[in-house]
Amino acid sequence: MDNNKERIIWGCTLIGAVSDLVAIWAVLRSDVTTRESILLLMLLIILFILVYLFHIYKERCEFLEFVEYLFVNDTKKFTLLPKICVALDESREKRNYHVKDMCVRHIYDFSETDPASLLKDIKVDYTGITEYEMKLKNKHIPPIYSCFLGNMYSEPSFRIYQKHGCNTVYQTVPVPEDKHPAVKSAVIKYSWELNKDYITRGDDLPISFKLEKQGRTRINNEQTIIFYPRQYGESVDKVYFEISCKGKSIILKSADLFKIWKNQGKYIHTPIPGTNIDGNTATMTITPCANKYEAYYFNLHFEVAE
Numbered sequence: 001m002d003n004n005k006e007r008i009i010w011g012c013t014l015i016g017a018v019s020d021l022v023a024i025w026a027v028l029r030s031d032v033t034t035r036e037s038i039l040l041l042m043l044l045i046i047l048f049i050l051v052y053l054f055h056i057y058k059e060r061c062e063f064l065e066f067v068e069y070l071f072v073n074d075t076k077k078f079t080l081l082p083k084i085c086v087a088l089d090e091s092r093e094k095r096n097y098h099v100k101d102m103c104v105r106h107i108y109d110f111s112e113t114d115p116a117s118l119l120k121d122i123k124v125d126y127t128g129i130t131e132y133e134m135k136l137k138n139k140h141i142p143p144i145y146s147c148f149l150g151n152m153y154s155e156p157s158f159r160i161y162q163k164h165g166c167n168t169v170y171q172t173v174p175v176p177e178d179k180h181p182a183v184k185s186a187v188i189k190y191s192w193e194l195n196k197d198y199i200t201r202g203d204d205l206p207i208s209f210k211l212e213k214q215g216r217t218r219i220n221n222e223q224t225i226i227f228y229p230r231q232y233g234e235s236v237d238k239v240y241f242e243i244s245c246k247g248k249s250i251i252l253k254s255a256d257l258f259k260i261w262k263n264q265g266k267y268i269h270t271p272i273p274g275t276n277i278d279g280n281t282a283t284m285t286i287t288p289c290a291n292k293y294e295a296y297y298f299n300l301h302f303e304v305a306e
Helices: 002-029 034-071 080-091 115-119
Strands: 098-109 124-137 144-150 159-164 187-193 204-217 222-227 239-246 250-263 266-272 276-278 281-286 295-304
Touching (some): 034 080, 034 266, 080 222, 080 295, 144 204, 239 250, 239 295, 250 276, 250 281
Parallel strands (some): 098 239
Antiparallel strands (some): 098 124, 144 187, 159 204, 222 295, 239 281, 250 266, 250 295, 276 281
């Protein structure tokens, strides 16, 4: 909706500019002196520049307000999410592709957890797998696909895989040569080449990537999954979430989804109903807005099975 408003505003601005140019052309053909005509043209150019700069300034202020709210608010404070927003903004990458359909799967595998350890207030080990499956409109496809994630260098077990187009087998994405500090709250850009041989002439282009790592967490504590649609495309039609917990000792008690967005001039956290929990798996489908000022997150709660 916000993107449409911006297009309407700039469309009206361009129409006004064209009208002014027509008026100047009429003036140049009248008896007004050439000097006066040049002055009018210069004033028009200056006015157009000022309007453009004001638009850029307003957009920057709104974005900084959004990032500040993510860091400091009374509902839920974030560290990684606002850094992803800033990293994407600073990259100046044109993500003008259209995501028609997207599936995000999160798997917490506690199968190897020792049941005896659950009786103590200590962290337990698990295998974490996150898979992103996207179906993009086969237009404006970049030669390199990239995503911004938390610094997985702090997890030695971290692996990332990708597949796209007609290729159906995941391939390992090499780790960049430059090493980053082992800080979990840092944001790293991961990227890989999209092989032209895998891209067919169909209407849709499948792009998938998968993350694997060994993690540690506390049971009965809140876990958070963040989702920033803007980093996947200029528009995202539909997203299907699937969150599952494996292991008989631990169950997924709840998975509550929230949207962070601006309503009546203020950013708020809005609960989104509709999460379905069947056994140890939670599912949810949303139609997100992929502008720069909207984000989503799940609050997860795991409990010891009775």
